[in-house]
Amino acid sequence: MAQAQQNGSTSRLAAIFGALWLAATLVVLVHGFRWALFISPKDAEQGNIGRAFYYHVPHSMLSLLFPYINLIASIAYLYLKRSKPAQALIADAWALASAEITVVYATICLITGSLWGRAAWGIWWAWDARMTSMLLLWLLYVAYLMVRRLSSTGQTPTVAAVLSVFAGIDVPIVYMSIRWWRTQHPSPVFFGGSDAGLDPSMAPAFYWNILAWFMWGVFLLGTRFALERRRQAIEQREIQLALSVALDDENSRFPSRPHLPEAGNAF
Amino acid sequence: MRFDGWNTIEGRHLVFIYAAVILIQGGYFVWVAVQWLKLRAMSPDVETKKSTRPV
Numbered sequence: 001m002a003q004a005q006q007n008g009s010t011s012r013l014a015a016i017f018g019a020l021w022l023a024a025t026l027v028v029l030v031h032g033f034r035w036a037l038f039i040s041p042k043d044a045e046q047g048n049i050g051r052a053f054y055y056h057v058p059h060s061m062l063s064l065l066f067p068y069i070n071l072i073a074s075i076a077y078l079y080l081k082r083s084k085p086a087q088a089l090i091a092d093a094w095a096l097a098s099a100e101i102t103v104v105y106a107t108i109c110l111i112t113g114s115l116w117g118r119a120a121w122g123i124w125w126a127w128d129a130r131m132t133s134m135l136l137l138w139l140l141y142v143a144y145l146m147v148r149r150l151s152s153t154g155q156t157p158t159v160a161a162v163l164s165v166f167a168g169i170d171v172p173i174v175y176m177s178i179r180w181w182r183t184q185h186p187s188p189v190f191f192g193g194s195d196a197g198l199d200p201s202m203a204p205a206f207y208w209n210i211l212a213w214f215m216w217g218v219f220l221l222g223t224r225f226a227l228e229r230r231r232q233a234i235e236q237r238e239i240q241l242a243l244s245v246a247l248d249d250e251n252s253r254f255p256s257r258p259h260l261p262e263a264g265n266a267f
Numbered sequence: 268m269r270f271d272g273w274n275t276i277e278g279r280h281l282v283f284i285y286a287a288v289i290l291i292q293g294g295y296f297v298w299v300a301v302q303w304l305k306l307r308a309m310s311p312d313v314e315t316k317k318s319t320r321p322v
Contacts, residue, residue: 037285049277052284059288104295111291112284119280216292223299230306 018222025215032208040205049119053202056112057189058210060134062217063105064171067137069098069221070144071168074161081158089232092157095164097224099144101217106138121184128184129177137174140167 036054043050073095080088118124144163178188272278
């Protein structure tokens with residue numbers, strides 16, 4: 001009873017914190033939008049299509065950050081699944097949530113990049129090192145989510161965790177691709193040597209937007225994690241109910257045999 | 268900002284880019300919210316709250 005009350009107050013606190021975080025995120029998103037479209041000057045070479053930078057680049061950068069949460073959570077799951085199954089389930093929920101956020105951000109990166117490329121270069125796509133490695137990352141995480149959704153064996157989280165380790169290897173390749181191979185994609189703006197850098201007039205719009213989309217990503221991650229934990233709790237309860245019914249049935253059919261123990265709570 | 272206009276590829280694609288971001292992020296948020304409401308209906312917490320409500 002005390003545990004239930006504690007859980008209730010913790011989830012209430014989490015809900016209040018989540019609502020405050022969402023409110024702050026929306027304010028920063030609107031501010032970033034205003035900077036990107038109305039305050040920041042037009043790009044000298046590209047004109048207004050240069051404003052795509054403020055949404056494309058933050059999403060691209062963040063789509064290389066969330067896979068690390070997925071990688072760490074997946075390794076934690078593989079490490080804990082036998083010794084501490086309850087903690088492994090928490091790691092698995094983080095892994096699933098971060099994989100979905102990665103797909104969302106990487107999808108936006110690919111779509112906005114393609115739209116920008118068509119307007120700036122005249123082509124929708126090029127089999128350039130950065131674009132191809134990013135597409136591969138997206139495909140790996142889509143495969144990860146499909147494995148999780150379509151496979152129904154008990155080993156699904158383990159298979160997905162191993163897949164996530166492979167996907168994690170692609171992340172540094174995506175990051176380094178425009179440094180190792182100079183092809184269609186522009187050279188890096190950040191940490192790209194003496195020629196790299198952001199014009200001071202573009203900096204506020206960029207920093208507001210990367211902060212905004214980071215906060216939004218964290219909000220989605222937390223919400224998706226909480227959703228997955230709830231689903232796990234329901235699934236656990238259903239398994240317990242099914243086990244109890246089966247055990248009661250077994251004990252009533254063979255009353256002379258020593259009774260089987262009740263189903264325990266592994267959650 | 269002076270909008271380039273729908274008739275130029277730059278103006279059109281800028282609108283598409285911002286629309287794509289809002290639609291994909293918003294669509295995912297709505298999906299999560301719908302799943303949340305669906306699960307809430309069958310959550311153990313709901314039962315606990317009902318059963319502990321004073322008569």
